[in-house]
Amino acid sequence: MNIPCLTLAGSKALVVGVANEHSIAWGCARVFHKLGAEVALTYLNEKALPHVKPLAEHINAPLLLPLDVSIPGQLEAVFNEVRQYWGRLDMVVHSIAWAPLADLHGRLTDSSVDGFLRAMDVSCHSFIRMAKLAEPLMPDGGTLLAMSYLGANKVVQNYQLMGPVKAALEASVRYLAYELGPMGIRVHALSPGPIRTRAASGLQDFDELLYDAMQRSPEQDLVDIDDVGHAAAYLCTPAARLITGSVQYIDAGHHIMA
Numbered sequence: 001m002n003i004p005c006l007t008l009a010g011s012k013a014l015v016v017g018v019a020n021e022h023s024i025a026w027g028c029a030r031v032f033h034k035l036g037a038e039v040a041l042t043y044l045n046e047k048a049l050p051h052v053k054p055l056a057e058h059i060n061a062p063l064l065l066p067l068d069v070s071i072p073g074q075l076e077a078v079f080n081e082v083r084q085y086w087g088r089l090d091m092v093v094h095s096i097a098w099a100p101l102a103d104l105h106g107r108l109t110d111s112s113v114d115g116f117l118r119a120m121d122v123s124c125h126s127f128i129r130m131a132k133l134a135e136p137l138m139p140d141g142g143t144l145l146a147m148s149y150l151g152a153n154k155v156v157q158n159y160q161l162m163g164p165v166k167a168a169l170e171a172s173v174r175y176l177a178y179e180l181g182p183m184g185i186r187v188h189a190l191s192p193g194p195i196r197t198r199a200a201s202g203l204q205d206f207d208e209l210l211y212d213a214m215q216r217s218p219e220q221d222l223v224d225i226d227d228v229g230h231a232a233a234y235l236c237t238p239a240a241r242l243i244t245g246s247v248q249y250i251d252a253g254h255h256i257m258a
Contacts, residue, residue, distance in 0.1 A: 017095030026227025141184025
């Protein structure tokens with residue numbers, strides 16, 4: 001019996017969503033690099049560039065490209081650069097989410113149409129758009145990963161608007177897995193426990209969320225960005241070749257608790 005090796009040597013990865021060294025996307029990029037993959041990174045805007053550029057240099061990223069998925073044409077430009085430089089892709093990590101603070105901090109009942117649609121576009125539909133652009137770059141198969149959270153299928157206090165948005169993202173993962181499976185493209189949602197990232201700072205009472213996760217999880221521990229990176233890397237290796245359409249929890253078992 002041949003046992004698949006847990007390596008990403010020779011693989012080409014695009015990781016979207018690195019904001020700084022605390023980003024979940026950075027944990028994925030760093031682990032991918034350690035396992036032998038070449039990793040391209042994006043940055044949101046010029047304000048973010050000084051925080052991302054040193055990280056790109058740390059992993060010798062051959063491409064560091066601007067990407068704000070709400071700006072028409074930028075996503076297509078990123079994939080065009082990847083196509084011209086590598087000609088292919090093996091994995092894509094989508095680790096971006098956004099909602100207007102007024103809608104994020106208010107009741108879902110009171111959310112605005114514009115805020116809901118913008119949150120859905122940035123946090124969910126952009127992943128679908130990425131899948132469409134990645135498909136022709138994965139003629140031999142590949143892996144698409146998106147970041148979700150427990151609030152997609154259970155009510156988490158103060159998660160509000162992002163709950164339905166992440167639920168839509170997880171449903172999209174299942175349908176993309178079905179549609180792209182014949183091409184050998186696997187699709188997953190990763191659902192980490194709460195991690196102190198810049199995006200998480202927008203949630204109200206986040207410290208209470210961290211405390212509750214640690215106290216109530218069976219392992220009574222908190223995950224970090226490297227834990228997520230290792231789970232992501234495994235799903236991109238040949239060892240996971242017949243796993244697709246799943247929501248993979250990395251939360252010390254918190255999701256099993258009532």
